Structures are given as C-alpha cells and as structure tokens.
Amino acid sequence: MGWFLEANFILIGIITILMAFGTLSTKKVMRAAAFLLLTLVGVALTYLFLGFEFLMGIQITVYAGGILILFLFSVLLTGHEEFKMDLEFAKENIVQILISILLFFTLTALMLSIYGNYQLTGNELVLQAQTKGLTQDFSVALFSHFNYVLPILGVLLFSAMLGSVKLVLREEEL
Amino acid sequence: MSSPQEFFGNIADLIRGIPRDIILLLNRLPYVHLDPENDVRGVIVILMTAILAIYGLTNLLLAPWLERKVMARMMGRRGPVYVGKFGLLQLIADIFKLISKEDTMPMTADKFGFNLAIFMMGIATIMSFAPIPWARGVVGANMDIGLLYVFAVFSVFPPAMLLGGWASNSKYSLIGGFRAAAQLVAYEIPMMLSILGVLIFSGSLNLMTIVEEQYSNGWYVYRAFPGLFIAFVIFLFASLAETERTPFDIPEAEGELVMGPRTEFSGWRYAIILMVEYIHMYVNVILVIVLFLGGWDVIPVIHGVNYPEFLWMIKDNRLIQFLAFNVKIYIGVFFVTWVRVSFPRFRIDQFIEWGWKTLLPLSFIALGIVVVYAGLLVA
Numbered sequence: 001m002g003w004f005l006e007a008n009f010i011l012i013g014i015i016t017i018l019m020a021f022g023t024l025s026t027k028k029v030m031r032a033a034a035f036l037l038l039t040l041v042g043v044a045l046t047y048l049f050l051g052f053e054f055l056m057g058i059q060i061t062v063y064a065g066g067i068l069i070l071f072l073f074s075v076l077l078t079g080h081e082e083f084k085m086d087l088e089f090a091k092e093n094i095v096q097i098l099i100s101i102l103l104f105f106t107l108t109a110l111m112l113s114i115y116g117n118y119q120l121t122g123n124e125l126v127l128q129a130q131t132k133g134l135t136q137d138f139s140v141a142l143f144s145h146f147n148y149v150l151p152i153l154g155v156l157l158f159s160a161m162l163g164s165v166k167l168v169l170r171e172e173e174l
Numbered sequence: 175m176s177s178p179q180e181f182f183g184n185i186a187d188l189i190r191g192i193p194r195d196i197i198l199l200l201n202r203l204p205y206v207h208l209d210p211e212n213d214v215r216g217v218i219v220i221l222m223t224a225i226l227a228i229y230g231l232t233n234l235l236l237a238p239w240l241e242r243k244v245m246a247r248m249m250g251r252r253g254p255v256y257v258g259k260f261g262l263l264q265l266i267a268d269i270f271k272l273i274s275k276e277d278t279m280p281m282t283a284d285k286f287g288f289n290l291a292i293f294m295m296g297i298a299t300i301m302s303f304a305p306i307p308w309a310r311g312v313v314g315a316n317m318d319i320g321l322l323y324v325f326a327v328f329s330v331f332p333p334a335m336l337l338g339g340w341a342s343n344s345k346y347s348l349i350g351g352f353r354a355a356a357q358l359v360a361y362e363i364p365m366m367l368s369i370l371g372v373l374i375f376s377g378s379l380n381l382m383t384i385v386e387e388q389y390s391n392g393w394y395v396y397r398a399f400p401g402l403f404i405a406f407v408i409f410l411f412a413s414l415a416e417t418e419r420t421p422f423d424i425p426e427a428e429g430e431l432v433m434g435p436r437t438e439f440s441g442w443r444y445a446i447i448l449m450v451e452y453i454h455m456y457v458n459v460i461l462v463i464v465l466f467l468g469g470w471d472v473i474p475v476i477h478g479v480n481y482p483e484f485l486w487m488i489k490d491n492r493l494i495q496f497l498a499f500n501v502k503i504y505i506g507v508f509f510v511t512w513v514r515v516s517f518p519r520f521r522i523d524q525f526i527e528w529g530w531k532t533l534l535p536l537s538f539i540a541l542g543i544v545v546v547y548a549g550l551l552v553a
Contacts, residue, residue, distance in 0.1 A: 057319050076348075
C-alpha cells in the first residue's frame, strides 16, 4: 500500500501548505486562527506518517486545544482592527523575499545533506512504526536517562501553578 | 446455531475477509501489487470504526428519547407519546422537521467560519468512536494512544465553538462562544489530572488494556480508596461540564444568551449541532465507564475473594460483556438526566471558580493518594 500512503502524504502536505498560506494571507484574524488550526492538524497528521503517534496526540491537544485558544482569547479580548494585506512591493519586501528564498534553499540543502541518501517508501514508514515502538522507546529514555530531570520539572511547574492559584486568591482579598 | 461467542468471532472473520477479497480482486489489475496480509489492516480499521460508529449512532437515537422520558417523569409530565410506540420515533420526526426547514444564514455572518465550525465539530465527534472497546476484542482501532487520541479529538471543540460563535456575527453567539471555550479549557485540566491515577495502575493509554486490567484486578472506582473514587467524581462532573449539561450549561443559558454559540444555526445545521452535543455526552459517559467502571467487565473482582467457575464463564462471555457495556451506558445516560433535572444552573463566575479552586486542588489530592498507594504496593 506504499502508493496509497504516499498519495495521502502528498495530499495532506499540499493541504497543510495551502492552509499555512491562508493563515498568512487572510484579512480576518479569526479566519487566520481557523486556518492555523487546520495547519496544526495537518502537521500532526504528518507526524502520524512517521509513526510518531504519541507526538500527534500531544500536538493536537497542546497546540490546537491549548495554545490556539490562548491566541484567540488574547486576540478577541483586546481591541484590534482588521488588518489589510498590502501586496504592493516596497524595498523592504524585496529584501524579505530574498532572505526567505535564501532560508528556504539553505534548509532544503541541509535536509538533503542529512536525509538525501535515505528514501522513505510507504511500506518502510509503516514498518518503522510497527517494529520500533517509538513511543515506548521515548518513554523508556525519558524515565531512565532523564529520571532526575522529570521530578524537578514537575516541582517547578507545580510551584508555578500554586503561584498562579495564590495570585488569584489574593486578588479576591483586595 | 452457534454460541454467542462464536457469533462475534464469525462477524470479526467476515469483516476481515471482505477487505482481503477486495485486495485480491485489485491485484488482478495491471501495476497493482498489494499484500493481502499487511495492507488489509487499514481497511479493517476503517470498516470496524464505521460499523461501531453506526451502531453507536443508532443507539444514540434512543438516548435523547430516554432523556426526555426520564425528565418528563421526574417533572410529573408524560414526555413524548404521539409519534410511534411510547413516542419512540419522536427524535426521527424531529430530525425530518429540522432537515426539511429552510436553510438560513445571517447576512452578516462569516460564511467560511459558519460552515467550518459545524463540520469540524461533526467530524471530530464521529472520529472519537474509533478506540472505544465494546467487548473483548470488539474495537474500531486498537490504538496504543487511545485515551490521548480521544482527548486530542475533543480538544478541537473549544476553537470550533469560538469560531462558530464569532462567525454568526451576533453578540449572544460570541459571548456564548467565549463562555464555552473558557469552560472547556477550565475543566479539561482537572479531567486530565484525574485520569493520571488510572494511568498509574493501567500503565497504558490503550483503552483495551485499561479495561483488561480492570477485568483481572478490579474496577478503578474502589481501588486505592478513596483516591480513585475522588478522581472518579471529579472526572464525572468535569465531563458533565465538558458536554455542557444542565447544571453547567452556562454557554447556552437560554435566559441570558438565547442559545449561546448555537443561536444563529437553524435547520440541518442545528440538527448536526444537536447530534454533536448528544454524541459528545454519550462518548463522555462511555469514557467514565471505560476508565472507572470496568468498561465491558460484568462482575467486579474483589481482592482476596475467589469466584466460582460459572462467574468467570459469565465474565468471559463476549455477548454478555457487550450487553453489560450497553446497560452501563444507559444507566450513565439516566444518571446524567437525573443530574440535569435535579440541579439549577450555576452562575458563570461560581462555575469557573469551582473548577479552578475546588476541582483542581482536589484532583491533586486524589493523585497524591493514588501515588502513595501505588508506592506502598510496590514496596
């Protein structure tokens, strides 16, 4: 089923790129947010093709469900005017375009130099996901090599959470 | 006549057999080389998910009827009686009415967002059926990240609600959308934290593994008492809040906001939103059952008590497991309705405060108890 997976991958890639373009080019902020949501879901599906299913779940939960909502709240609760895209070229635009083209080719060259010899076919993608057990490897590494880091991070985050609760409680007293 | 166990086995064989035949047929075409053993898996997942989703959806036709009937009885009314026996076909009549209505959209609405919000919610709800185990081995997609997947799918709701509320271009919708998003975000955190206790015991995000663990070692409601019981109560109320059921239906408070983010949706759009709401409630009830009440397990195991052989036979029968799961779901729907009739609506500030200041610390305490208990077990 290699061709099937590849066709799906190409389809999802094209949709994701189109949505990313929509995010940048639309005039309304809320529409941009909707496009961004679809872009994030598309990227999550790309992870799935690599066998990173855990990463896919986290990507959708954290970015689509958490960060995007923060964006929306901050955008809608603060005053904003609908911005317009001006497609007239100025000198700065040319520099920007040049820089982005340069960046694109650099990144492509970098990726080709690293992954150039390795051609992924659909069957290999599936095999990789089935045999390697990426999620398990990841968690084993996390809880064996980094087992001191996790509790410290947990305490740090917990203290931040307690601090925010404390802040909320103090506001009430004032 | 085959036994119930064989009956389910035969259905599973049939479902596996059809896609294999399709692939063998496809292989006769030029340039097509498919492996009938490996490539069949994806087709099975899609077919099983579709079959179980259709089963769930037809069951769903009964849930609103049950809710209306129970609500009416508790209020001293009779509920739907005219359409069909006992008013059983009332929902179908409602759906026909809604579909045949004129399709209207506010002139100033943002068409893109207005349509996208509905489709996002509709697709997400149906996708959430995939990893749910209905009996031993009867599951749409046996995913290792099943639980995370369900929550990932559900986390698409807050932006979709907000988008729908904004796109309607009405102040009631927008305020409702805000409330919905704030509520969903506030109650997702205690919900996630209350699940952590379950994950400590099961050691897996796979819903099938979670149920199997409860099958052999007892349901999670009464294990690590009272840690997981507190987690169960928190999860129950958080899931009621997630689905915007009545004590928590602040986003659509009809006295203040007409219908909240759904105000401007009418006709088939409203039918889809109604369906989404009920499926969301239904799947959340299923999650409570799978995570805390043993899933398809029939008789809870108690530590140190030896059951006779025939009880284990009942426990192992797939048909009984399947029926038990369904009975549990209907008891859950009944409970949700009961809560809806019994409690008045919270105010928005009380409600958000309750989530952040009561449920969140409580879920930490519950998690602490479970961790200590699990540590003692290991030691």
